[in-house]
Amino acid sequence: MPVCLVTILFFLWGFAYGLLDVLNAHFQVALGITKGQSGGLQAAYFGAYGIGPLTYSGWIVRRFGYRWAFITGLCIYGVGALMFWPSGLKRSFGGFCGSMFIVGSGLSTLETAANPFIATCGPAKYSELRLTLAQAFQAVGTVVAPVLASQVIFKNVDDTSLESVQWVYLGIAIFVFILAVVFFFAPIPEVTDADMAAQAASSGTQTDFEDKPLSKQYTLFFGVAAQFCYVGAQCAYAGYFINYVSAVRPGTTHATGANLLAVAQGCFAIGRFIASGLLKITKPRLVIMGFLSGVVVFACLTMGLKGNAGIAAISLVLFFESCVFPLIFALSIRGLGRHSKRGASFIVAAVSGGALFPPVLGTVADHIGTQKAFFIPLIGFVIAWCFPLYLNLFKAKSLDGWTEEKAPTVATEKDVESLHEDDEKKGTAVEHQEVRA
Numbered sequence: 001m002p003v004c005l006v007t008i009l010f011f012l013w014g015f016a017y018g019l020l021d022v023l024n025a026h027f028q029v030a031l032g033i034t035k036g037q038s039g040g041l042q043a044a045y046f047g048a049y050g051i052g053p054l055t056y057s058g059w060i061v062r063r064f065g066y067r068w069a070f071i072t073g074l075c076i077y078g079v080g081a082l083m084f085w086p087s088g089l090k091r092s093f094g095g096f097c098g099s100m101f102i103v104g105s106g107l108s109t110l111e112t113a114a115n116p117f118i119a120t121c122g123p124a125k126y127s128e129l130r131l132t133l134a135q136a137f138q139a140v141g142t143v144v145a146p147v148l149a150s151q152v153i154f155k156n157v158d159d160t161s162l163e164s165v166q167w168v169y170l171g172i173a174i175f176v177f178i179l180a181v182v183f184f185f186a187p188i189p190e191v192t193d194a195d196m197a198a199q200a201a202s203s204g205t206q207t208d209f210e211d212k213p214l215s216k217q218y219t220l221f222f223g224v225a226a227q228f229c230y231v232g233a234q235c236a237y238a239g240y241f242i243n244y245v246s247a248v249r250p251g252t253t254h255a256t257g258a259n260l261l262a263v264a265q266g267c268f269a270i271g272r273f274i275a276s277g278l279l280k281i282t283k284p285r286l287v288i289m290g291f292l293s294g295v296v297v298f299a300c301l302t303m304g305l306k307g308n309a310g311i312a313a314i315s316l317v318l319f320f321e322s323c324v325f326p327l328i329f330a331l332s333i334r335g336l337g338r339h340s341k342r343g344a345s346f347i348v349a350a351v352s353g354g355a356l357f358p359p360v361l362g363t364v365a366d367h368i369g370t371q372k373a374f375f376i377p378l379i380g381f382v383i384a385w386c387f388p389l390y391l392n393l394f395k396a397k398s399l400d401g402w403t404e405e406k407a408p409t410v411a412t413e414k415d416v417e418s419l420h421e422d423d424e425k426k427g428t429a430v431e432h433q434e435v436r437a
Contacts, residue, residue: 002188003121006114007134009070012077012176013107014141016239018265019149023165029254030162031093035243036366039359042239046231048104049111050352052104057109058345061116062377069113074180077106081176084169088162099169106176106350111307116344120191128284128333131326133276139269139305139322142238146262197338214339219395223332225351226387230292230328232353233299233380236320238265239358240370241314244302247370248310264315271322288327289388294320296385299378303371310371324384331391332399334399353380364428 028038052058055095061069080102087095118134148168170325197211241264242257252260271291278287298320301313329347336343357377365373391399 002184003130003134005117005183005186006070006117007137008179010134010138010261011141012179013110014138016103016107016141016172017138018142018145019168027093031091031154033093034362034366035240035370036359037093039239039248039362040093040097041100041213042235042358043355044101044136045104046235046352046354048101048352049108050349050355051110051193052105052347053112053144053349057112057348058342060109061113061345062193062341065188066113066117067183067186067190070183070188073106073109073111073113074176074183075106076109077103078173078176078180080104081169081173085166088166089276091162099270106399108351111351112345112348115326115329115348116333116341117191119333119344120340121189122132128287128327128330129276129279131330132272132279132323135326136269136272136276136322137435139165139265139272143262145270146258146265149258170291174387191228193338193341199417211337211351214342217336217339217343219334219391220332220336220339220343220346222390223328224346226384227325227328227332227350228353229380230324230353230384231351232355232357233324233377233384235354236357236361236377236380237314237317237321237374240361240365240373243365243370244374245311248306249308250257260311260315264318266431267315267319268322271319272326274382275323283400284327284331285388288324288331289392291320291323291327292381292385292388296378299374299381303374303378328384328387331399 009176023041027033027041027193028035041053057069057073080099083099083102084096087099114134115131153274238261242254245257245260246252246254273289275287285423295317298313298316302310302317329344332347333340333343357380361373361376364376
């Protein structure tokens, strides 16, 4: 039940992210703003990720545990969604950016807790598989959002109307507040820093684990840099997908572009399910190397192809992007032990890369054209590609040790109490047998 409930959260921020990409293009028309200005939505949404995980979000997870981090994140998300109503009434783009910042603050809090929770909730060897599979439902949310936008929210609606946006976010607010109540009563197990330290120490012979200070966890900080560049590039692709389609195939409407975005996000979701299957039989470091290499190849083709070939290339970029985020996350926090929660906060904070790349791409696109401007995210993808290269060259033995059969599962305090109860019952049964004998 806890894993299923947390997976719903992954769907929630996938849905919010998918709507963000559609709103980017819709606001350009409805509010009469430029491509560069519309990138302010991404800057507000992902800018919150640069603040929350390193301050209040990370502190809540470490101080009060996962349950209260989930509840707090949902409540903040709900408040941000409610703020869309007055922003729509005032037709204020600044108001929408402020509302999106609050939404991003809530989602960053959820993500600071949900990613490490899924990664540690089960056998250590399946950490990458669990997180990738759970995030596949986040990808489903990114598919549902643009489809809902094109077929329901903006269908038969004037391009300058914002009323449908207000109602959608009101519905989201009601749903997340109800979900917060569910999490209050749900049985959410807690994993402490001591639990993670014990697991890492018990795997020392297989993984070359050494309890180092946080400042010397170099793989973590390389992963943070890779995640920052990758997420920034991914958000730039998704945020300006509709603009790209209109550039390489002139005459394409925003509604058609939203439908094509849904198809591309469908490729993204399928890629995550395929990657989850591959992780069952293939080492995670090899899977991320293969997928990120595919991203770089098709990102290069995206800059040169026209028409349907260009649309196919950008869709394949999204397909190969699918498993990169969860694998960078899981591989970066491998073996952090007592630093796992704090390390997870750094990785989630790296999502703030999405606040940098889209506005830069939009500004450059205003001057040299949308398709040529896509060299900006290509730079981010190349930097991110260096991370799996480093893992395969220098960290292969240590990472492979975690996928061995003997790698232990984290034992929570509740698990230990349950084991003690079982031992007591067995001891009582043996005493009764001896008496009868």
